[in-house]
Amino acid sequence: MNKTTEIKKDVTILFAGDSGDGIQLTGTQFTNTNALFGNDLSTFPNFPAEIRAPQGTLAGVSGFQLHFGSEQIYTPGDECDVLVVMNAAALKANLKNLKAGGSIIANTDGFDPKNLKLAKYPDGVQPLEDHSLDKFKLYTIDVTKMTKTALADSGLGTKEIDRTKNMFVLGFICWMYNRSLETSVNYVKEQFRKKPEIVEANTKVLKAGYHFGETSETFTTRYQVEKAAMPPGVYRNIMGNQATALGLLAASKLSGLEMFFGTYPITPASDILHELSKYKNFGVKTFQAEDEIAAITSAIGASFGGALGVTSSSGPGIALKGEAIGLALMLELPLLIVNVQRGGPSTGLPTKTEQADLMQAIYGRNGESPVPVIAAYSPSNCFDTVIEAARLAVEFMTPVFFLSDGYIANGAEPWRFPKEADLPKITPVFATINSKTEDGKFLPYKRNEKLSREWAIPGTKGLEHRIGGLEKEHETGNISYDPANHEFMVKMRQAKVDKIADYIPLQKLESGPEKGKLLIVGWGSTYGSITAAAKQAVAEGIEVSHVHLRYLNPLPKNLGEILSNFERIIVPEMNNGQLVRILRDKYLVPAEGFNKIKGEPFSTKEILGKIREAVLVS
Amino acid sequence: MTTTYTAKDLVTDQDVRWCPGCGDYSILKQVQTVIPELGIEKEKLVFISGIGCSSRFPYYMDTFGMHSIHGRATAIASGLKATRPDLSVWIVTGDGDSMSIGGNHLIHLLRRNFDVNILLFNNEIYGLTKGQYSPTSERGKITKSTPMGSVDHPFNPLALCLGADSTFIARTMDRDPVHLRTTLKRAHQHKGTSLLEIYQNCNVFNDGAFELFTEKSSKPEEALFLEHGQPLVFGINKNKGIKLDGFKPVVVELEGNSLNDLWIHDESDRMKASLLTRFFGEMGAENHLPRPFGVFYQENRYTYEDAMLEQLEEATSKGIGNLDAMIQGKNTWVVE
Numbered sequence: 001m002n003k004t005t006e007i008k009k010d011v012t013i014l015f016a017g018d019s020g021d022g023i024q025l026t027g028t029q030f031t032n033t034n035a036l037f038g039n040d041l042s043t044f045p046n047f048p049a050e051i052r053a054p055q056g057t058l059a060g061v062s063g064f065q066l067h068f069g070s071e072q073i074y075t076p077g078d079e080c081d082v083l084v085v086m087n088a089a090a091l092k093a094n095l096k097n098l099k100a101g102g103s104i105i106a107n108t109d110g111f112d113p114k115n116l117k118l119a120k121y122p123d124g125v126q127p128l129e130d131h132s133l134d135k136f137k138l139y140t141i142d143v144t145k146m147t148k149t150a151l152a153d154s155g156l157g158t159k160e161i162d163r164t165k166n167m168f169v170l171g172f173i174c175w176m177y178n179r180s181l182e183t184s185v186n187y188v189k190e191q192f193r194k195k196p197e198i199v200e201a202n203t204k205v206l207k208a209g210y211h212f213g214e215t216s217e218t219f220t221t222r223y224q225v226e227k228a229a230m231p232p233g234v235y236r237n238i239m240g241n242q243a244t245a246l247g248l249l250a251a252s253k254l255s256g257l258e259m260f261f262g263t264y265p266i267t268p269a270s271d272i273l274h275e276l277s278k279y280k281n282f283g284v285k286t287f288q289a290e291d292e293i294a295a296i297t298s299a300i301g302a303s304f305g306g307a308l309g310v311t312s313s314s315g316p317g318i319a320l321k322g323e324a325i326g327l328a329l330m331l332e333l334p335l336l337i338v339n340v341q342r343g344g345p346s347t348g349l350p351t352k353t354e355q356a357d358l359m360q361a362i363y364g365r366n367g368e369s370p371v372p373v374i375a376a377y378s379p380s381n382c383f384d385t386v387i388e389a390a391r392l393a394v395e396f397m398t399p400v401f402f403l404s405d406g407y408i409a410n411g412a413e414p415w416r417f418p419k420e421a422d423l424p425k426i427t428p429v430f431a432t433i434n435s436k437t438e439d440g441k442f443l444p445y446k447r448n449e450k451l452s453r454e455w456a457i458p459g460t461k462g463l464e465h466r467i468g469g470l471e472k473e474h475e476t477g478n479i480s481y482d483p484a485n486h487e488f489m490v491k492m493r494q495a496k497v498d499k500i501a502d503y504i505p506l507q508k509l510e511s512g513p514e515k516g517k518l519l520i521v522g523w524g525s526t527y528g529s530i531t532a533a534a535k536q537a538v539a540e541g542i543e544v545s546h547v548h549l550r551y552l553n554p555l556p557k558n559l560g561e562i563l564s565n566f567e568r569i570i571v572p573e574m575n576n577g578q579l580v581r582i583l584r585d586k587y588l589v590p591a592e593g594f595n596k597i598k599g600e601p602f603s604t605k606e607i608l609g610k611i612r613e614a615v616l617v618s
Numbered sequence: 619m620t621t622t623y624t625a626k627d628l629v630t631d632q633d634v635r636w637c638p639g640c641g642d643y644s645i646l647k648q649v650q651t652v653i654p655e656l657g658i659e660k661e662k663l664v665f666i667s668g669i670g671c672s673s674r675f676p677y678y679m680d681t682f683g684m685h686s687i688h689g690r691a692t693a694i695a696s697g698l699k700a701t702r703p704d705l706s707v708w709i710v711t712g713d714g715d716s717m718s719i720g721g722n723h724l725i726h727l728l729r730r731n732f733d734v735n736i737l738l739f740n741n742e743i744y745g746l747t748k749g750q751y752s753p754t755s756e757r758g759k760i761t762k763s764t765p766m767g768s769v770d771h772p773f774n775p776l777a778l779c780l781g782a783d784s785t786f787i788a789r790t791m792d793r794d795p796v797h798l799r800t801t802l803k804r805a806h807q808h809k810g811t812s813l814l815e816i817y818q819n820c821n822v823f824n825d826g827a828f829e830l831f832t833e834k835s836s837k838p839e840e841a842l843f844l845e846h847g848q849p850l851v852f853g854i855n856k857n858k859g860i861k862l863d864g865f866k867p868v869v870v871e872l873e874g875n876s877l878n879d880l881w882i883h884d885e886s887d888r889m890k891a892s893l894l895t896r897f898f899g900e901m902g903a904e905n906h907l908p909r910p911f912g913v914f915y916q917e918n919r920y921t922y923e924d925a926m927l928e929q930l931e932e933a934t935s936k937g938i939g940n941l942d943a944m945i946q947g948k949n950t951w952v953v954e
Contacts, residue, residue, distance in 0.1 A: 032949060035949075035951065036949055036951050037951075038951055038953060183949070227953075230953045231953070232952075232953050232954055233952070233953060234946070234950050234951070234952050234953075235950060235951050235952070235953060236946060236947045236949060236950045236951075237949065238947075246944060246945055249939075249941065249944065250941060250945070253941050258701055260697055260700060260701050262697055279939060279944070280929055280930050280932075280933035280934075281933040281934050281936065281937065281938060281939040282938070282939035282941070282944075283930055283934065283938075283939075285700055285701060285926060285930070287696075287697065287700060289693065289696075289726075290693075290722055290723065290726040291722060293690060293693065293723075294690070294693035294696070294722070294723050294726065297686070297687075297690040297693040297694045297697065297723075298693050298694065298696045298697030298700070299697055300686075300694055300697065301666070301693070301694035301695060301696060301697030301698035301699075301700075301701075302697040302698060302700065302701040303697075304684060304694070304698055305697075305698045305701045305702035305705065306701070306702070307701040307702075309697065323687055324687060324690065326687075327686060327687050331684070383945075416953075417945050417946060418945070419942055419945075420941045420942050420945070458661065458662070458663075458664045458682035458698075458702065458705050459661055459662055459682075459702070459704065459705060460661060461659075461660075461661045462661070463661070463682075464660065464661060464663075464680055464681050464682055465682065465683075466630070466676050466677050466679075466682075466683040466684070466685065467683070467684055467685075468676070468677070468683075468684060468685030468686065469669075469685065469686060469687055470685065478632065479632075479677065
């Protein structure tokens with residue numbers, strides 16, 4: 001049969017099904033396939049908080065969105081071109097995200113009366129047959145039946161056969177987008193290397209899906225997305241939490257410090273622990289503590305002993321760590337606090353993304369307790385940013401917040417990874433016997449030009465000293481209730497954090513002129529949508545500039561000057577307005593918030609809409 | 619190895635600020651006396667405390683020290699010992715610090731069995747916050763926060779710790795310096811977490827809480843000193859013993875009973891140690907038993923830091939990690 005091939009610049013596919021359908025795996029494998037082919041891409045997994053929510057229900061729908069293309073890709077895509085649904089609930093939950101004229105590929109077995117009822121379709125309504133989907137291209141496949149047929153002679157049970165359904169879909173999609181099955185076959189081999197019968201079954205079903213595309217008369221068109229023109233180099237695909245873990249590993253190596261990672265499982269940060277616990281051959285010590293407080297305090301204990309103490313969590317866990325963060329800043333010990341933000345307050349939306357812990361990071365402790373805060377802006381940027389956080393922590397002897405969020409933590413993108421030799425060195429300054437004064441005294445809180453103290457670790461002969469959470473006397477570190485000393489020390493700790501501004505790069509503009517009518521100021525994971533929207537706006541002839549902050553405390557020294565050069569400043573955030581308040585407070589500028597608090601990232605369209613509106617109004 | 623420092627070298631230049639007459643003074647003195655005899659290099663000593671009167675302790679010891687936050691000394695010490703097994707780590711805590719706000723970390727430290735020593739100063743009261751009842755105060759205790767008497771059932775610290783699979787539990791008191799020193803040494807010698815409960819008199823808010831066990835007049839009858847391999851004997855003339863009637867301990871007069879029929883203390887017997895922790899009754903209660911002092915239980919179990927290190931050694935024996943290879947991952951592609 002004749003099949004035609006159509007060239008596409010970019011495609012957004014959303015795989016959706018029951019959380020037990022293997023949707024994340026299908027999405028990840030197709031992502032890796034495209035990455036290895038050479039597309040630029042961005043992904044957005046979206047899953048329910050329940051591990052196995054009731055089967056077939058709307059609450060149990062898991063999704064994986066992939067945007068890949070032959071041009072630069074900044075976001076996982078606003079709306080999808082193709083919606084792959086394994087059941088009725090997946091269709092109902094995601095139809096709103098499908099472009100008019102887009103394609104639906106539906107597994108008919110998931111649209112039986114039972115599934116329709118679970119998806120809360122009214123009695124007698126069959127969306128696959130009632131023409132309600134006429135404005136889309138609808139393709140139906142009985143995936144369950146095809147899979148069963150393919151594995152009829154395998155000797156596997158119904159349950160095991162059922163579990164390979166996702167491979168049929170993956171195989172079919174690979175055919176549709178002209179991609180080889182090699183990556184997926186290798187993955188299956190590696191994953192089930194101890195179960196050859198499972199490897200065989202999955203491979204068989206993958207091929208069945210692929211051949212179905214080739215032979216079925218329903219599908220006459222294949223699509224081709226060419227390689228993207230990206231800067232030359234060697235690339236890999238990376239997710240934010242993976243990049244964070246690798247960055248921590250690199251920071252330990254670059255500083256020559258043993259890493260101690262004290263943590264407690266919490267969504268969406270746990271994958272960092274999972275990754276790091278695989279790095280025992282690097283000497284990484286991971287410690288799954290009894291609670292969030294023990295997670296951070298054990299890391300403080302490790303830092304006291306001269307290790308790179310790291311703790312990770314998400315909002316609720318960070319709240320529990322608050323007192324200990326205060327202790328670390330009072331002790332002036334290096335400590336890295338990783339917050340993979342999620343929807344709050346309280347337990348909030350554990351699997352959804354948000355940027356609402358900025359105020360918590362900057363201010364969320366008792367007393368005057370300044371802590372440096374920096375934020376990653378994309379999955380791969382987690383690597384560089386967490387290394388930078390470690391540098392600040394070690395060189396300034398202070399706890400440092402590294403902010404990520406659920407969106408970039410679980411999202412993936414191609415990464416032109418660096419070599420160890422090209423990474424910045426981190427230089428701890430340890431106290432030695434020579435650190436004593438001429439009269440033989442050791443002053444544990446004597447400061448250098450960075451206003452930082454030396455790291456005096458137990459085991460160093462002659463430097464025995466006590467540190468603690470009580471207010472301490474300048475230089476000696478002895479307990480002091482002296483009023484003037486307290487005020488002096490509060491200001492000193494603030495000055496130390498402010499001093500960091502001298503040791504970080506000046507703020508640059510991502511795009512647009514240095515002076516003008518409109519400036520968009522973002523931080524963290526909104527980078528992709530703002531960048532894409534700004535680019536689109538410029539293409540439409542709108543003049544707009546974009547600043548994206550990585551350093552949130554202290555802010556870059558030239559930021560005030562940049563802000564003063566614009567008539568209008570808009571700050572898009574996935575919260576109710578946090579950075580915008582800080583900018584208004586610090587620079588007395590009329591910055592305006594543009595907020596989305598839906599547990600999901602901004603679409604490019606939303607930001608672009610705001611830019612257009614701002615230009616019209618002003 | 620021999621150490622070259624003395625008790626005096628462990629005194630800091632800070633004024634000791636406990637109330638005059640506080641039991642903490644005695645404990646500080648005995649710790650400073652014992653430590654130079656233990657053969658630990660001075661710079662390897664670390665004292666970590668939480669919050670409370672007892673937690674001021676590190677400021678008075680000229681070693682490395684950290685006065686941290688309420689209840690967390692146990693967790694801080696865990697992280698320190700995990701990364702620095704070479705250090706001799708001592709945790710100083712109180713009944714509020716370790717059994718109330720820090721209860722969770724205490725039990726988890728015990729089950730993990732890091733090789734550290736816990737000195738639990740139990741005075742059955744909150745001293746630093748000026749006299750509220752603590753989790754070890756007896757029911758009915760009248761304090762500032764319980765004018766009609768506390769309705770809380772108290773913890774039995776050693777029973778709790780044994781329940782958490784502690785590998786070493788012992789009890790001593792501030793007013794018996796010889797016993798305190800001996801027990802401190804035993805705690806140090808144990809490899810694993812040593813939990814030493816020290817009855818400590820708070821002469822301001824709970825004076826005389828332990829006087830039955832510490833005063834000459836009642837001590838012989840009310841305190842039972844445990845010695846490994848020896849029968850449980852007590853009384854003013856060493857004329858009483860404890861015998862097991864099935865699982866029930868009973869007090870017997872030695873006259874007419876052979877010493878061989880008495881309960882012989884065995885530090886490695888977990889079941890018997892469990893019974894000993896239950897010698898915890900009030901005066902006048904039915905089958906009143908004397909309160910035991912000394913080492914209740916000791917077992918050798920792997921320490922967390924050793925197990926952690928073993929895994930790292932196993933992992934590195936197959937080759938030390940290559941950072942560039944790790945960053946690169948398994949699947950890459952080249953853009954020309």
